[in-house]
Amino acid sequence: MVEQSEIIKIKQLSKKMRENILTMSLAAGVSSSHFGGSLSTVELLATLYNNVLKFDIANPLWDDRDRFILSKGHACLGYYSVLCEKGFFAKEDLNLFEKNGSFLLGHPVINKKKGIEFSNGSLGMGLALGIGVAIAAKKNKKNYRVFVLIGDGECNEGSIWEAAMSAAHFKLKNVTAILDNNNLQQTGSNDDIMSTKDLANKWRSFNWDVQEINGHNIPEILAALNHVSEKPKLILAKTIKGKGFSFSENNNNWHHNIMTKKQYDEAIKELNEQK
Amino acid sequence: MNKNKIFNKANFKIWSRLGMRATFGVAALELSNNVDKLMILTGDVSTSAGLDRFKKKFPDKYLDVGIAEQNLIGIGAGLASEGFNVITTTFAPFQTMRCCEQIKVNLGYMKQKICMVGLASGLALGTLGYTHCCIEDVGILRSIPNLSIVAPADSAETVKAVMASIEYNNSVYIRLTGDASINQVYEDDYDFKIGKSITLKNGKDISIFASGTMVKVALDCSRILSQNNIDAEIVNMHTIKPIDIQKVNESAKSSKLIVSIEEHNVIGGLRSGIAECLADIKGSPRFIFFGINDTYSKGGEYNYLKEQFGLTASVISKKIMLKLKEN
Numbered sequence: 001m002v003e004q005s006e007i008i009k010i011k012q013l014s015k016k017m018r019e020n021i022l023t024m025s026l027a028a029g030v031s032s033s034h035f036g037g038s039l040s041t042v043e044l045l046a047t048l049y050n051n052v053l054k055f056d057i058a059n060p061l062w063d064d065r066d067r068f069i070l071s072k073g074h075a076c077l078g079y080y081s082v083l084c085e086k087g088f089f090a091k092e093d094l095n096l097f098e099k100n101g102s103f104l105l106g107h108p109v110i111n112k113k114k115g116i117e118f119s120n121g122s123l124g125m126g127l128a129l130g131i132g133v134a135i136a137a138k139k140n141k142k143n144y145r146v147f148v149l150i151g152d153g154e155c156n157e158g159s160i161w162e163a164a165m166s167a168a169h170f171k172l173k174n175v176t177a178i179l180d181n182n183n184l185q186q187t188g189s190n191d192d193i194m195s196t197k198d199l200a201n202k203w204r205s206f207n208w209d210v211q212e213i214n215g216h217n218i219p220e221i222l223a224a225l226n227h228v229s230e231k232p233k234l235i236l237a238k239t240i241k242g243k244g245f246s247f248s249e250n251n252n253n254w255h256h257n258i259m260t261k262k263q264y265d266e267a268i269k270e271l272n273e274q275k
Numbered sequence: 276m277n278k279n280k281i282f283n284k285a286n287f288k289i290w291s292r293l294g295m296r297a298t299f300g301v302a303a304l305e306l307s308n309n310v311d312k313l314m315i316l317t318g319d320v321s322t323s324a325g326l327d328r329f330k331k332k333f334p335d336k337y338l339d340v341g342i343a344e345q346n347l348i349g350i351g352a353g354l355a356s357e358g359f360n361v362i363t364t365t366f367a368p369f370q371t372m373r374c375c376e377q378i379k380v381n382l383g384y385m386k387q388k389i390c391m392v393g394l395a396s397g398l399a400l401g402t403l404g405y406t407h408c409c410i411e412d413v414g415i416l417r418s419i420p421n422l423s424i425v426a427p428a429d430s431a432e433t434v435k436a437v438m439a440s441i442e443y444n445n446s447v448y449i450r451l452t453g454d455a456s457i458n459q460v461y462e463d464d465y466d467f468k469i470g471k472s473i474t475l476k477n478g479k480d481i482s483i484f485a486s487g488t489m490v491k492v493a494l495d496c497s498r499i500l501s502q503n504n505i506d507a508e509i510v511n512m513h514t515i516k517p518i519d520i521q522k523v524n525e526s527a528k529s530s531k532l533i534v535s536i537e538e539h540n541v542i543g544g545l546r547s548g549i550a551e552c553l554a555d556i557k558g559s560p561r562f563i564f565f566g567i568n569d570t571y572s573k574g575g576e577y578n579y580l581k582e583q584f585g586l587t588a589s590v591i592s593k594k595i596m597l598k599l600k601e602n
Contacts, residue, residue: 118385128349129381131346132353135338139312160375163341166350260307
């Protein structure tokens with residue numbers, strides 16, 4: 001059983017992350033930001049970074065650190081939020097989001113000292129990188145694990161399935177892919193744009209160990225992340241795009257949108273009213 | 276690396292009979308003895324790449340990712356980021372175009388270092404049609420920053436290029452041209468450096484720049500031209516990017532005609548690289564270029580296709596002489 005205090009900590013972290021996401025969305029101004037698909041990842045990332053991922057903030061390049069790759073790179077608001085909370089960079093840096101010359105662009109840019117293992121943004125590429133890193137761990141006799149966060153829209157990309165096929169073929173039990181299954185992609189639902197029906201069985205048929213969970217339920221996330229398997233693991237996380245704010249939940253207008261000061265203030269108010 | 280041991284007359288001769296692809300396999304075996312943390316990745320082409328012995332002898336250093344080139348580059352980049360010396364190889368169109376964006380993002384943008392070896396580029400697989408020929412690779416890759424492009428002139432230079440790429444500071448694409456046996460350009464050991472062209476013959480009248488198998492054609496041209504009292508400088512432009520701008524400048528000062536010969540589309544490759552240098556030179560000499568004239572022709576045997584595109588010493592020399600008469 002997970003200690004209640006741990007769950008509370010992760011919930012508090014999630015809340016701070018949502019506040020950070022609002023900060024960056026506001027900072028982005030008219031260049032707008034990928035708001036909805038970042039909010040669906042918050043609990044997943046909070047749990048991963050708070051309780052599972054091994055890293056040393058004093059030594060970000062530590063050889064034995066677990067590797068995290070945000071393959072759905074547009075969800076960088078969630079990623080930057082958790083990195084900031086874990087001390088990889090300062091709170092003030094969040095205001096640099098999408099600013100000229102900034103290290104925090106609208107898609108992650110490789111910066112290992114700041115906790116960003118790879119550049120991402122072009123969908124379908126992160127899982128293959130993770131597989132290379134996982135093979136390297138085996139060759140180097142290292143115990144680090146590789147976590148890759150992918151999206152359901154991203155599963156439209158053929159390269160995801162090339163990677164999925166190879167992870168099982170190479171028997172990479174050190175790889176965990178977390179699939180943020182919020183059912184929406186840029187211009188509509190998965191079913192409208194390109195049906196990804198029965199993702200669980202698709203991944204199972206590629207010989208992954210699949211666990212289906214509620215991607216906002218912290219005990220379920222923790223259990224799935226800590227699950228040990230002899231196969232590569234796929235956590236099919238059922239999530240809500242835009243999770244946390246009444247105006248954005250399941251509202252695909254917030255896939256990529258401009259945050260006004262008024263909306264920001266209302267969102268902060270709503271966040272503060274939450275337990 | 277104990278390079279002297281393998282770079283000798285006898286090996287150069289043997290390698291030329293193997294062709295570039297099989298010689299790449301020889302280079303791989305040699306690397307395995309000398310390079311730390313080597314990984315060679317292929318997409319189901321071990322035999323075509325001359326890697327069967329390597330695969331058998333060093334199974335831990337060999338990885339076949341199947342027919343999945345996007346995954347090939349992704350996995351290679353992941354390994355490179357963990358300190359491995361990675362070489363990937365498959366046929367040139369699949370090594371460059373199928374995974375072009377992975378090359379851009381992983382090798383170019385992120386600077387993960389990989390040496391990519393494109394097999395049977397150019398026209399060598401002409402009987403299989405243009406799905407398997409590759410006349411576009413240099414043009415496409417040349418526009419990606421942090422990536423160098425080398426087209427070796429013969430088998431020995433293939434070994435030199437592979438070894439140099441391991442020690443080079445960024446990713447390299449090595450473009451292998453020609454068929455199973457290669458006309459030898461180099462008979463004995465010589466200095467090879469990525470980015471530094473090699474003047475094979477001095478000449479005061481014109482300068483011919485060539486890459487890949489066309490270097491031998493250029494040498495043959497120089498013999499025909501000298502019989503016609505034209506003294507041609509022959510430059511092996513093995514590195515197409517970064518181009519040896521200094522050499523182009525030098526030649527432009529002393530020659531009355533600059534020539535490029537490549538087994539590639541005349542758009543985007545060696546011609547374009549040289550033209551970009553010449554464009555900046557005040558009063559630069561005239562420029563004539565030979566290659567594949569931006570078309571997909573009917574397929575056929577390698578020599579047939581080279582003749583169709585006029586990539587033979589006799590045709591090229593004749594056109595050069597006509598051009599000189601125009602001046």
